Amino acid sequence: MSSMGVQGEAVYLDLLRDVLHHGRRQPTRAKVGGEFIDALSVFGRQVRYDLSDRFPLFTTKRVSFHSVVHELLWFLRGETNVRSLQAAGVTIWDEWADEAGELGPIYGRQWRAWNGPDGRVFDQIQAILDGLTQLRQDPRASVGRRLILNAWNVADLEKMALPPCHCLAQFHLDDAGRLSCQLYQRSADLFLGVPFNVASYALLTRLIAHVQGLEPGEFIHTLGDAHIYVNHLDQVRRQLERDPRPLPRVTLAEDLDPTLKKVRREQIVLEGYHPHPALPGEVAV
Structure with a gap:
């Protein structure tokens, strides 16, 4: 068994144990079946995943890679209506959408069309791509510590169906040509959400x-409120009884759209994913 496969998932399983053992029971604004639900919660944690070989799609329960890919490509297209997700069989945003399928200016809008106070529109993904191009030409370029992807647009929060949980990411290019990402996630549903977010x-x-012709480095996940909803405690305990299996690999087509706006699902291939069965859990809304 690959040590990377075990280690990569082990840090997540350790986080689940941490919250089970040290989390304080807290009231939340979330509801299940119309009733408010509590969660076991800790504040301030960080875990790291090596992206150089294996891909951190966890194996102690099945995670829908199909949904992960379609949602990310939806963000990268700048979309905020669930209809195209539904057409792909992805329903993860349905609970928050209005009758027309709209969610307001959530992630995709902020990533691709952030409205500035002066009326200018900013494509943050393209700015990161352009910044990396500059850095490859000049390692001293001013953009080096400014490769930021920010979804927390204060002026738009009240228009969003759900304020961003994963709200700010910073990308880092090292001198060996490896690209890493650190994400700050203000609210982290460890059982349902975090495997998906990772x-x-x-x-x-x-x-x-x-x-960009770079090698993947690390994904560093910094968590604010990390919690397990009390209706997921039994599933988490069952998950922790399972032994992690080797993590899969992901292969990308050579001819990806360089702007990432038109990447197709079939250009992203998952290989060697053999997880334990899914552990269903009702989402807290």
């Missing part, structure tokens, strides 16, 4: 590195 930002880092 895979999504790991894939985003891989995509950016690929079109």
Whole structure:
């Protein structure tokens, strides 16, 4: 068994144990079946995943890579309506969408069309791609510590169906040509959300590195409120009884759209994913 496969998932499993053992029971604004639900919560944690070989799609329960990919490509197209997700069989945003399928100016809008106070529109993904091009030409370029992807647009929060949970990412290019990403996630649903978030930002880092001719480095996940909802405690305990298996690999097509706006699902291939069965859990809304 690959040590990377075990280590990569082990840090996540250790985080689950941490919250089970040290989390304080807290009331939340979230509801299940119309009733408010509590969570076991800790504040301030960080875990790291090596992206150089294996891909951090966890194996102690099945994670839908199909949904991960379609949601990320939806973000990268700048979309905020669930209809195209639904057409791909992805329903993860349905609980928050209005009757027309709209979610307001959530991630995709902020990533691709952030509205500035002066009326200018900023494509943050393209700015990161352009910044990396500058850095490859001049390692002293001023953009070196400014490769930021920010979804927390204060002026738009009230228009969003759900304020961003994963709200700020910083990309870093080292002197060996490796691209890493650190994400700050203000609110982290460890059972349902975090496995999805880890895979999504790991894939985003891989995509950016690929079109820039770089090698993937690390994904560093910094968590604010890390919690397990009390209706997921039994599933988490079952998950922790399972032995992690070798992590899979992801292969990307050579001819990806360099702007990442038109990447196709079939250009992203998952190989060697053999997880334990899924552990269903009702989402807290």
